[in-house]
Amino acid sequence: xxxxxxxxxxxxxxxxxxxxxxxxxxxxxxxxxxxxxxxxxxxxxxxxxxxxxxxxxxxxxxxxxxxxxxxxxxxxxxxxxxxxxxxxxxxxxxxxxxxxxxxxxxxxxxxxxxxxxxxxxxxxxxxxxxxxxxxxxxxxxxxxxxxxxxxxxxxxxxxxxxxxxxxxxxxxxxxxxxxxxxxxxxxxxxxxxxxxxxxxxxxxxxxxxxxxxxxxxxxxxxxxxxxxxxxxxxxxxxxxxxxxxxxxxxx
Amino acid sequence: xxxxxxxxxxxxxxxxxxxxxxxxxxxxxxxxxxxxxxxxxxxxxxxxxxxxxxxxxxxxxxxxxxxxxxxxxxxxxxxxxxxxxxxxxxxxxxxxxxxxxxxxxxxxxxxxxxxxxxxxxxxxxxxxxxxxxxxxxxxxxxxxxxxxxxxxxxxxxxxxxxxxxxxxxxxxxxxxxxxxxxxxxxxxxxxxxxxxxxxxxxxxxxxxxxxxxxxxxxxxxx
Amino acid sequence: xxxxxxxxxxxxxxxxxxxxxxxxxxxxxxxxxxxxxxxxxxxxxxxxxxxxxxxxxxxxxxxxxxxxxxxxxxxxxxxxxxxxxxxxxxxxxxxxxxxxxxxxxxxxxxxxxxxxxxxxxxxxxxxxxxxxxxxxxxxxxxxxxxxxxxxxxxxxxxxxxxxxxxxxxxxxxxxxxxxxxxxxxxxxxxxxxxxxxxxxxxxxxxxxxxxxxxxxxxxxxxxxxxxxxxxxxxxxxxxxxxxxxxxxxxxxxxxxxxxxxxxxxxxxxxxxxxxxxxxxxxxxxxxxxxxxxxxxxxxxxxxxxxxxxxxxxxxxxxxxxxxxxxxxxxxxxxxxxxxxxxxxxxxxxxxxxxxxxxxxxxxxxxxxxxxxxxxxxxxxxxxxxxxxxxxxxxxxxxxxxxxxxxxxxxxxxxxxxxxxxxxxxxxxxxxxxxxxxxxxxxxxxxxxxxxxxxxxxxxxxxxxxxxxxxxxxx
Numbered sequence: 001x002x003x004x005x006x007x008x009x010x011x012x013x014x015x016x017x018x019x020x021x022x023x024x025x026x027x028x029x030x031x032x033x034x035x036x037x038x039x040x041x042x043x044x045x046x047x048x049x050x051x052x053x054x055x056x057x058x059x060x061x062x063x064x065x066x067x068x069x070x071x072x073x074x075x076x077x078x079x080x081x082x083x084x085x086x087x088x089x090x091x092x093x094x095x096x097x098x099x100x101x102x103x104x105x106x107x108x109x110x111x112x113x114x115x116x117x118x119x120x121x122x123x124x125x126x127x128x129x130x131x132x133x134x135x136x137x138x139x140x141x142x143x144x145x146x147x148x149x150x151x152x153x154x155x156x157x158x159x160x161x162x163x164x165x166x167x168x169x170x171x172x173x174x175x176x177x178x179x180x181x182x183x184x185x186x187x188x189x190x191x192x193x194x195x196x197x198x199x200x201x202x203x204x205x206x207x208x209x210x211x212x213x214x215x216x217x218x219x220x221x222x223x224x225x226x227x228x229x230x231x232x233x234x235x236x237x238x239x240x241x242x243x244x245x246x247x248x249x250x251x
Numbered sequence: 252x253x254x255x256x257x258x259x260x261x262x263x264x265x266x267x268x269x270x271x272x273x274x275x276x277x278x279x280x281x282x283x284x285x286x287x288x289x290x291x292x293x294x295x296x297x298x299x300x301x302x303x304x305x306x307x308x309x310x311x312x313x314x315x316x317x318x319x320x321x322x323x324x325x326x327x328x329x330x331x332x333x334x335x336x337x338x339x340x341x342x343x344x345x346x347x348x349x350x351x352x353x354x355x356x357x358x359x360x361x362x363x364x365x366x367x368x369x370x371x372x373x374x375x376x377x378x379x380x381x382x383x384x385x386x387x388x389x390x391x392x393x394x395x396x397x398x399x400x401x402x403x404x405x406x407x408x409x410x411x412x413x414x415x416x417x418x419x420x421x422x423x424x425x426x427x428x429x430x431x432x433x434x435x436x437x438x439x440x441x442x443x444x445x446x447x448x449x450x451x452x453x454x455x456x457x458x459x460x461x462x463x464x465x466x467x468x469x470x471x472x473x
Numbered sequence: 474x475x476x477x478x479x480x481x482x483x484x485x486x487x488x489x490x491x492x493x494x495x496x497x498x499x500x501x502x503x504x505x506x507x508x509x510x511x512x513x514x515x516x517x518x519x520x521x522x523x524x525x526x527x528x529x530x531x532x533x534x535x536x537x538x539x540x541x542x543x544x545x546x547x548x549x550x551x552x553x554x555x556x557x558x559x560x561x562x563x564x565x566x567x568x569x570x571x572x573x574x575x576x577x578x579x580x581x582x583x584x585x586x587x588x589x590x591x592x593x594x595x596x597x598x599x600x601x602x603x604x605x606x607x608x609x610x611x612x613x614x615x616x617x618x619x620x621x622x623x624x625x626x627x628x629x630x631x632x633x634x635x636x637x638x639x640x641x642x643x644x645x646x647x648x649x650x651x652x653x654x655x656x657x658x659x660x661x662x663x664x665x666x667x668x669x670x671x672x673x674x675x676x677x678x679x680x681x682x683x684x685x686x687x688x689x690x691x692x693x694x695x696x697x698x699x700x701x702x703x704x705x706x707x708x709x710x711x712x713x714x715x716x717x718x719x720x721x722x723x724x725x726x727x728x729x730x731x732x733x734x735x736x737x738x739x740x741x742x743x744x745x746x747x748x749x750x751x752x753x754x755x756x757x758x759x760x761x762x763x764x765x766x767x768x769x770x771x772x773x774x775x776x777x778x779x780x781x782x783x784x785x786x787x788x789x790x791x792x793x794x795x796x797x798x799x800x801x802x803x804x805x806x807x808x809x810x811x812x813x814x815x816x817x818x819x820x821x822x823x824x825x826x827x828x829x830x831x832x833x834x835x836x837x838x839x840x841x842x843x844x845x846x847x848x849x850x851x852x853x854x855x856x857x858x859x860x861x862x863x864x865x866x867x868x869x870x871x872x873x874x875x876x877x878x879x880x881x882x883x884x885x886x887x888x889x890x891x892x893x894x895x896x897x898x899x900x901x902x903x904x905x906x907x908x909x910x911x912x913x914x915x916x917x918x919x920x921x922x923x924x925x926x927x928x929x930x931x932x933x934x935x936x937x938x939x940x941x942x943x944x945x946x947x
Contacts, residue, residue, distance in 0.1 A: 012935050014885070018895055019928060021935035040939050042892075046885040051878055053839060053858070055865030059882035066886060143840035172798040176838025181920030182874070183836060185486045188924040189802040190838070219925035222911055247928035250908040256557035259716070259770045263538040266778040270539070277539040280532070280721050281687050287525050287728040290518040307741070345758065365758065368672060384742040396758030398705045401698045419727040434551070434688040436753050436760045437705070440746035445698040447660060448738075449610035449626065451633040452500050455660040458609055459667060460698025460745065 008036035009074040011067075011113075013084045014046040015211040016232070020246065023211065026238035027080045027116055034124040036078075041070045047079075047087045053177050057095065064092045065102060068109050076123070077113040080234050081210050082145020083177075085115040090148055115145055116234060117209060121154035128158045132239050138164045138201045139233070140194075140208030140217070143172050155209060155233050164201035171197075175216040191220040199228060205245075207233040218247040286420040293383030293418030300382035304415050305468065307385025311443030312456065313464040317412075321469050322353050328407055329357040331465050332372060337405045339371030345394035346376045349409065366398040373403035373461075379425050380415040380466075384442060387466065388422045390430065391437035400439050406461035408441070412470045476620065478809040478821055478830040485803035485836075493632045494804050501629055505795035508739025509846070515741070522731050527850040529725050530786040533717075534777060540686040540719045541768070547689025551751030553764035561591035564769045568593060568678065568711055571765055572602050575709050577675035581667075583693060583700030584608035585680025586624055586789060587713050587769055589811045590824065593678070604678075605670050607699035609663055616643050622805030624812065625737050625791040630804055633659070667699070677703035677761065679749075681714035682788070683729060684766070687722040690750040691766060694733060694743045701747055710749065710761035715769045717785040723748075729788060732848040736790040772823050781856050784819050786849040793843035793853060799836050808833060815843035815853040822860050831869040834860035895934040902930050 008031055016023040024040075031038045048063030067088065071077045079085040089110045096106040120126035139159060145151035147170075156163050174180065174190025181187075195217060198206055206228055208214045218230035229245040244250055264270060295303055305315045318327050332341075341361045343349045354361050366373065375395065377387040387408055391397040400406060416422055419440075426438065445460030456462050474484050488494050513519045533540055545555040556571075558564035572580060580597060582588065582604055594604045594615070606615040610627040614620065616639045621627030628636070636659055641652035649662055671677075679700050683692040691712040693700040704710040720726050726748075734740040753760025776782060794800040794814025805813035810821040810830065818833040834857040837843075843853045864870050884891050906912060906929030914922050921927050932938075 017935045018899065019930045021931055021933065021938055024935035024939070040936070042936065042940060043888040044936070045888050045891045046881070048882070048885075051882045053861070054835075054874065054878050055858070055861030055863070055870065056875070056878055056882065057862050057865075059879070059886075062886055063882065066888075143838070143842070147841040147845055170842065172838050172840035172842065174798060174802075174838060176840070178874070178878075179835070179838050181918075183482055183485065183799075184920050184923055185482070185489050186799055186802045186836075187838075189489050190798045191925075193798075193802075215928045216925065218928055219911065219921070222926040223913075223924065243931065244910050247911040247926055249910040255559045255563060255770075258559060259557055259768075259774050260538050260542070262774040263541075263777065266774070267535060267538060273536045274539050276532075277536040277543070277686075277721070281543065284687070284722050284724055286724045287529070288518060288521055290516060290522070290731070292516075311744070368668060386742055386746075391757060391760060392754070393756040393758060397701065398759045401701045401705065419730065420724055423723045423727070434690060434748070434750040436750055436757055438690075438748040438750075439701070440742070440748075441744065442742040442746075443744045445696070446744060447609045447697050449608070449613065449628055449697075450636050450656050450659055451631070452497070452504055452626070452629065453633075453656055455656050457664065458660055458697035458699070459607065459664055459671075459702060 005035060005037040006075040008038050008076045008078055009071050010038055010040045011044060011071065011077050011079040011084065012040065013079055013081045013211065015215065016080055019215065020211055020232065022240060022243050023080050023232040023234050026232070026234040026240045029238045030120060030234060031078060034120050034126040036124065039074070043070050047084045049083060049087045050177055052087065052091060052095070061095055064095055064106070068092065068102065068105050072105055072109055075112065076119065077109065078116055078119045079113070080116045080232060082115045082142045082149055082151050083210050083212065085113055086144040086148035088113040115149050115151050115209065117155040117158055118149060118151050121157050126158065128160055128237065131237060134159055134162050134205070134207070134236050136164065136202065136204045137162060137236065138166065138198050138203035138206050140173065140206050140213060141169050142208060142210035142213050145209050146170060151209060158237055159207065164203045166197040166201050168197050173213045173217055175213045177212065180216055188220060191217055195221055195224070195226060199226060203228070205229045205231065207231055207236045209233050214246050222247045289418045289420055290383065295382050295417050300417055301412060301415050301468070304380050304382040304385050308443065308466055311385055313443045313466055315466045315468065317468045317470065319470050324409060324467055324469060325352050325354045325357045325359065327467060328374070329359055332405070335405070335463055337371055340369060341372040341374065342366055342370040342399060342403065344375045344396065344399055347394070349374060349376060366396055366402050368402060370403040372405040372407060373399040374407045374409065375399055377408050377410040377414065378429060379422050380410050381419055381422050382415055383418045386440050386442045388426065389439045389441065390426060390435040392435055397437040397439055400441065401460045404457065404461055405463045405465070407465045407467065409467050409469060412468050474806045476809050478825060478833050480809055481807055481832040481836050484807035484809060488804040488807050489802060493635070494630050497630050497632065498801050498804055501626065501795065502801045505739070509736060509792065509795070512735040512739040512741055516735065519732070519735065522728060523848045523850060526728050526732050526848060527786055529720060529728060530849060533719050533721065534782060534785055537716065537719065537777065540721060541716060543686040544684050544689055544719060547686070548751065548766055551689050553689065553751045553766060555766045555768060557768050558770065560771050564591045564713065564767050565593055565596045567767050568713065569597065569600055571709065571711055572597070572676050575675055577602055579603045579605060579670065579674045580676045580678055581605050581607050581670050581674040581703045581707065583679035583695070583703040584611050585678070585713055586811065587680055587715050588678065589621060590771065591769065605674065607667050607671070607703055609660065609697060612663055612667070613639060620806065622813070623791060623794065624789055630806070671702040671706050674707045676709045676711060677707040678711045678713060679704055681712050681718055682733065683720050683726050684714055684718045685723060685726055685748070686719055688750055690748040692726060692746065692748050694746050696744045698745050701745060704749060704761060705759055708761060709763040709765065712749070712766045713769065714766065715771065716773055733788055733790055736792040736846070736848040776823055780859060781819065781823070783851050784856055786851055787816055788849060790848060792846040792848065796842045796846045798838060798840060815857070819853060819856045819860065827860065827864055827867070828869055831864040834864065892934070892936055896937050899930045899932065899934055903932055
């Protein structure tokens, strides 16, 4: 590891890669500002979480091995997602615990993998004080980030206390990966509760760390005609808020 | 029946493995009767324990009064019953301490014997009070029917102040001492009057057991 | 509402259309959550107590055979009987035989989820014995002929108005001609009717929250006092309990009591906690002449041998469902089984078979709130995930879902193909969106677009753009 600039791999996550590349560019900008040498390994696809959560541990394992091989030689791996980072940090070691060849590598990678805001705040001690202060913004905790990784203070610190809080910030938004299409009605009912409490904070913008939750809520808010804008927290922190918000039309 | 017993135990043993060492570990635990973590609020003694006991019982919607001497209890009970407009037969547990109180100084005319549905008020004596949660411990016996704790709509419990202890663990120690290690048929832990929240999640008092629980702490059992 | 776990999705949709159910759930979510939080804030040692309680349960499970035998010996020593039952059918038959041995006509019942698990009431009725539920919630749903929708609030889904109607229908012929609406009056009516039942019943059946190996005691925890009257007045008291309810000593029971009520209702102690040991003693003023404990296995000893054994730590407090977004949207009946919410989604596949119940372990967003509030530290998401694995490997999950998943995983394992498809597909999707930023409908995505717009991709994938950006430099 170079003392000045740690070799940092961006694990973009499939949703950001395919649907919101702006998150990737914002993340790179933040990591560089924080003093990282950023690389984007080209062979990355999906961390395997959809398969893992659907009971297909064989596919999940194959994708875990592919991802470990790709990322194992960096000082840090950073994902703009609590759930994908948790997949690597907690579930790869669990998935590969019985594998003599891969268990140790899975554990080693797990120890170097971070969710973006936690990495910026805790590891790089990123100073956001010169960044633009976001206004009327609510932070959307994602359950994986919050409960599996303890991501709670970091994004709030980076948003510099400007966050509007709802009373049920630890409640799920109803996304749940494939859950959101398997149990559409329940997923939507949970989303509506979440949207109502977000709207009640008086926020006009919701920033979140997981694109799955954001796309699900933004899609529901659009269908309901709610006046709320959804962005990944990386876009907000990097000041990249000119592009249309998630599910918003081009101006 | 025995076949099922054997089958269940055999399955457990095949999962759990050799028995001898496990038997020793279980025996040791059963013999030690060691308390686990007792919260700080369960470790209070004396005046602090008494104050907390009373405060928590009141929080749980019981009423509490304190009398200096046991002989003051009957008139205070009469006052209390008047204050809630309770009328009708008052049934005492067959406890000699209760029977010896000067009931004649009141108009209460208590009766003893089998508890009846028509009894309006039941009077029992608690083995101890647990300050940690404001809980009464009552043990059943020849002079302590547990039906008396539930059937009459008003339940009055007398408790000697010296019998207020810190925790449930302290209560178990007292119970074992007072019953010579022979567990009574029924031990009731009572922390307030009966209530239910089964209709539209709203609390209503007097679901099946007593609507009123009055605890009288007797400072000196003279 | 179908009493079938396979119908979870349809049942949930029905519950979501039921405004009464939704307002009851909303009240429950706020009430249970706030009360639990408040009671825990008042006890700094709460987390340490949970750790200890979970460790005690693990110890019990490691020594379950020894403790069960000790419990049995203590019940015998105090004049009671223990009956071991492999399954629901055996337990029902045992209880019927016991009732018949005293020519029982009516049986009063304290609240017992194990009684629901074995389907005791319909069985007794079919054998001309009348079971009378005495817990107010259970009484309400018995009148309504419905199963419980929550393990500690069985009638949680009923409005006061519905209770008024039910009571009016059933109490008219019992000397209560007028429909009452006040909650207090409704409670009073049930109280008056059930009082007479307690005193005239031949047998009282209760469940048990705990069985104490040290003393042979069975423990019930209630707020109403019904469980006590159920066991004090009849000649015979039958306790129906499953084998994992054992705790070693009275001291250990104290530890569980400190976490049970707080997790369940947010009370520091429930109003009545009762330890029952054997039948009435010589000279006792009251109590049953006979005391029987029916010990039910029903798959639990088999569960102990699996990686799902942590589920046997469960003390049925209901905190997992009280904090579950899925339960709080779908309600308890949607699960189509005795147990509901996260704990039910783990238990039901063991009781009903995974083939019948595979939908339940998938009925979770894996938000993890259940695990975070479970006083027994049960890793509910992990247990549900294991069941998902088993269901997937046994091809019990819908074939279409497995196909999509395999296709996605197959592509994702071939990065060049994955990125080529992204390069081809995304511009196409982008053009389809035509600047609207979202789709109201997409082919093959109706599961999403039925209720939500689907956000359009911003353009080329990040990897595509990053590669293009870097190439000229090289």
